[in-house]
Amino acid sequence: MIQNPIPWPNGARCACSISFDIDADSLIHIAKPKDSFDRLYPITMGRYDQVAVPRILETYRRLGLKQSFFIPAWTMNQYPDIVDAILAGGHEIGHHGYIHEDPSEISPPEQRHWFEKALDVHVRMTGRRPRGYRAPVYNATQSTIDLLIEHGFTYDSSLMADDIPYRMKTAGGALFEVPPHWGSDDWPPFAHFAEIGYMMPVKSPTEGLAASFEEFDAQYEAGGFWMGIWHPFLTGVWPDGASSSAGLNTPFPRKMSGSLRWRKLCPMSMSWKRPAAIGRGPTICPITPNRSPCDRFISL
Numbered sequence: 001m002i003q004n005p006i007p008w009p010n011g012a013r014c015a016c017s018i019s020f021d022i023d024a025d026s027l028i029h030i031a032k033p034k035d036s037f038d039r040l041y042p043i044t045m046g047r048y049d050q051v052a053v054p055r056i057l058e059t060y061r062r063l064g065l066k067q068s069f070f071i072p073a074w075t076m077n078q079y080p081d082i083v084d085a086i087l088a089g090g091h092e093i094g095h096h097g098y099i100h101e102d103p104s105e106i107s108p109p110e111q112r113h114w115f116e117k118a119l120d121v122h123v124r125m126t127g128r129r130p131r132g133y134r135a136p137v138y139n140a141t142q143s144t145i146d147l148l149i150e151h152g153f154t155y156d157s158s159l160m161a162d163d164i165p166y167r168m169k170t171a172g173g174a175l176f177e178v179p180p181h182w183g184s185d186d187w188p189p190f191a192h193f194a195e196i197g198y199m200m201p202v203k204s205p206t207e208g209l210a211a212s213f214e215e216f217d218a219q220y221e222a223g224g225f226w227m228g229i230w231h232p233f234l235t236g237v238w239p240d241g242a243s244s245s246a247g248l249n250t251p252f253p254r255k256m257s258g259s260l261r262w263r264k265l266c267p268m269s270m271s272w273k274r275p276a277a278i279g280r281g282p283t284i285c286p287i288t289p290n291r292s293p294c295d296r297f298i299s300l
């Protein structure tokens with residue numbers, strides 16, 4: 001039961017976002033900077049994003065969805081074609097650090113340096129400042145939130161104080177939080193990456209995604225919010241839609257897939273600002289909330 005349910009636009013049953021973190025090989029370079037250049041298997045595993053992202057964009061194009069991608073600035077510089085393709089599809093690109101540095105492991109001045117260096121890359125490559133941020137490894141610190149407010153960000157998507165979007169209030173201002181959940185992140189079931197300390201047992205798509213899709217079912221029943229956090233080099237790898245009954249090449253819960261098929265009969269906006277009729281299915285939106293989704297503030 002949700003104590004303070006959000007009245008989703010036009011009677012939507014629940015809200016969903018399918019977000020992607022495009023880390024590519026930034027992960028091995030930040031983890032093993034001395035010799036990462038010669039660790040070819042993790043480099044190539046990360047570079048698989050170049051194969052997976054176009055498939056995902058094609059799925060979104062076919063379904064008419066606009067969604068949110070979080071990319072370290074170093075990755076944007078290395079793979080400008082990915083950035084161009086995401087922008088051409090009308091999707092949002094959010095700030096995800098410079099080279100996936102963990103904010104909790106660097107000093108506030110260092111964090112500011114890399115945060116603002118990344119901002120410059122976003123402005124140069126996308127023509128605008130990002131509105132959203134997701135901390136690498138979700139490790140936002142108070143300094144991170146202060147930087148987001150100082151630089152006029154609309155939302156963060158790293159913190160977990162609720163299972164529906166909420167507003168955070170600090171001494172410097174307020175910020176929307178669009179909460180992730182480890183249960184809906186593909187990293188725990190699929191990351192097999194010894195160099196950065198993850199050796200999760202290999203699982204079938206059905207088994208590995210079951211927990212996340214059960215999270216979706218619970219939020220669907222409760223009228224809440226579900227957000228997938230996917231890494232294309234982990235789960236954007238099924239070229240023929242092996243991950244779902246809907247023939248999609250990125251993970252979608254079955255009920256969402258059903259509503260996507262149904263959706264073709266009805267207009268649906270993916271914007272929180274201009275929602276359209278969506279009946280009893282979930283509303284699927286990019287993360288950027290343009291209005292207050294709820295009145296409750298959580299103070300940091």
Ligand SMILES: [Zn+2]
Pocket residue numbers: 021022023096100136137
């Ligand atoms: Zn990441």
